[in-house]
Amino acid sequence: MNAQMTKQAVGQEQVLATNKVLRNTYTLLSMTLLFSAATAGLSMALQLPHPGLLLTLAGYFGLLYAVTRLRNSVWGLPCVFALTGFMGLTLGPILSAYLSLPNGSQVIMTAMxxxxxxxxxLSGYALTSRKDFSFMGGFLMAGIVIGFLGGLGAIFFEVPALALSVSAMFVLLMSGLILYETSNIIHGGETNYIMATVTLYVAIFNLFTSLLHLLGAMGGQE
Structure with a gap:
């Protein structure tokens, strides 16, 4: 009897802990998306140029490393906002370029x-079905690395068809990452809401930019 009660108590604690991670993750995710949108708007208003590939990669991976190292300290949250704010700044010039094109605003709104x-x-499906998508982890990691290298190849060798293929690939990969990370939180695989937020933010950011690229190409604007 006592063992059963202890098991039930542990189960309830796990559910409460999972709900707390979910609540904190979605709260922080909403805040970072708004902050990222604000920095993108600021970048557009100031007409800032794009920092370029090398600086973008250095800033992204550097700040991501800082978030990972400081995820359990009081400096974790400032690093999250630094990362998402920086990504917003890099997004501003891209949005400005689309807005300068015919129907560019429609392409942006459709991508959003x-x-x-x-x-x-996908989040709703993962939350309601409570299926375990942990099996996707290895596939997603391999796919993201391949897609990243393919994207670099498309830029350096100026191959538009490869760039479009990579964007289509990232739409699928980021969709899978949303399912994977949401499931990971539900089943206790991810207990740090800062890392969960960053993962979902990166998925949303890449999903949006990939859709933007594909829609722009289909509309003959690239």
């Missing part, structure tokens, strides 16, 4: 709507 629909649908 598509990103929101995909995120809400």
């Amino acid at each position: 709507a598509g990103t929101a629909i995909v995120f809400l649908a």
Whole structure:
């Protein structure tokens, strides 16, 4: 009897802990998305140039490393906002370039709507079905590395067809990452809401930019 009560108590504690991680993750994710949008708007208002590939990669991986190292300290949150704010700054010039094109605003709004629909649908599915998508971890990691290298190849060798293929690939990979990370939180695989937030933010950011690229290409604007 006591063993059963102890097991139930442990189960309830795990559920409460999972709910807390979920609540903190979605709260912080909402805040970082708003902050990223604000920095993107600031970048557009000031007409800042794009920092370039090397500086973007250095800033992204450097700040991501800082978040990972400081995820359990009081400096973890400032690092998260530094990372998402920086990504917003790099997004501003891209949005400005699209807005200068015919129907550019429509392409941006469609990409935003598509990103929101995909995120809400996949997150909702993972939360309601409570399926375990941990088996996708290795596949997603390999796919992201291949896609990243393919993207670099498309930039350096100026191959538009490869760039479009990589964008399509990232739409699928980031969709899978949303399912994977949400499931990871639900089943206790991820207990740090800072890292969960960063993972979901990166998925949303890459999903949006990939959709933007694909929609722009289909609209003949690239």
